[in-house]
Each structure stands twice: as C-alpha cells, then as structure tokens.
Amino acid sequence: MAARRYWLVKSEPESFSFDDLLACEDQRTAWDGVRNYQARNTLRDSMQSGDGVLFYHSNAQPPCIVGLAEVASGPYPDATQFDPASDYFDPGATRDDPRWILVDIRATARLERPLELEELKRNPKLDAMELLRKGSRLSVQPVTAEQWREVLAMAKRKAPKPTK
DNA sequence: GCCAACGTTGGC
DNA sequence: GCCAACGTTGGC
Numbered sequence A: 001m002a003a004r005r006y007w008l009v010k011s012e013p014e015s016f017s018f019d020d021l022l023a024c025e026d027q028r029t030a031w032d033g034v035r036n037y038q039a040r041n042t043l044r045d046s047m048q049s050g051d052g053v054l055f056y057h058s059n060a061q062p063p064c065i066v067g068l069a070e071v072a073s074g075p076y077p078d079a080t081q082f083d084p085a086s087d088y089f090d091p092g093a094t095r096d097d098p099r100w101i102l103v104d105i106r107a108t109a110r111l112e113r114p115l116e117l118e119e120l121k122r123n124p125k126l127d128a129m130e131l132l133r134k135g136s137r138l139s140v141q142p143v144t145a146e147q148w149r150e151v152l153a154m155a156k157r158k159a160p161k162p163t164k
Numbered sequence B, C: 001g002c003c004a005a006c007g008t009t010g011g012c
Helices: A018-023 A037-045 A117-121 A145-156
Strands: A006-011 A028-030 A052-057 A064-071 A104-116 A140-143
Touching: A006 A064, A006 A145, A018 A052, A018 A064, A018 A104, A037 A140, A052 A104, A052 A145, A104 A117, A104 A145, A117 A145, A140 A145
Parallel strands: A006 A052
Antiparallel strands: A006 A140, A028 A104, A052 A064, A064 A104
C-alpha cells in the first residue's frame, strides 16, 4: 500500500465552504468542477483514497485554510461535464472518452483556528508551499508531509498578534 | 474594482 | 509552432 500523500484544495466559500462540506451526507461530496488540466491530472493520477487534504478558502476575507479532509474515493469521471444544464458542461467530453475526472472528498476536522494566508506566508518552513508561490492558481495541489505537519502544528499554536 | 499571472484559443 | 487576444483566478 502506497504511503499517504497530502494535498490542498481551494474553494470559494461563497460557492462551497468547509461548512457546506460538513453539512453533506457523511460529510462527503464529489469534488466536481475542476477544469484545469494540471489539477485534473493530479486528481486522476496521484490522489488516493485516505490521502490528507487541506481545505482552503480562496476569494475569502481573509483567505485561509479552514479544515482537514481526506480523499474518499478513487478517480472517476465528473458527471457535470455531460450535463448541458451545468455550468461545468463540456460539449467536447463523451461518456466513452471523459475529459474531466474527480475524487470524493470527506471532511475530517475543522482546524483549531483558521490559518490565514498572511500567517502562512510568514512561516519560513512553508516557503516552498505551492499555495504561496507567486502567481499560483492551481486549485488542486500537492503538499509535502513536512508542510502538512507544520500546518497542523500552526493551528494548535496560539494565533499571532496582529501586525497592523 | 483593479490587475498581475496564467491558461486557452485560434488565425496564420 | 508562434503569438496576440481573450478569459480566469484570486489577492489586494
């Protein structure tokens, strides 16, 4: 059995928040709507059931990591690509040759406190995190085991004093 | 609302 | 294959 891996997924809380995930039956949902090839390849080729997931709120005030989740299925086709009524409909995709793949995500725990982007940026141990790279827009991205541990450790520490 | 950084599209 | 135009993401 392969070692557990770690990931970060972004979601705009206005469209789907961590609370929305907690409200789902079994706290799980199909992580649909990803329409970026690099993110698709990660979902399809690398994510495995049981992997750890950091749940990040983008376009939020402030943007922050709010919770933990896990990959709860293997990869399978995103049904929204076949649905003409969906915003995610892709006329170029067919059931025989699906273009977009997803996995299920299940919430496991809310963080002790939200970790704001600003605070993450100030932690030198997270310098190499994909989320913090300038211009990074990937909505599904890898996290190293060290980064995962550091994020969890930060959440257990007290919030830093505001700097402004 | 602005805009930098990317990704995609399509003419050539 | 190049690259300009356009669309999207997402912090600020």
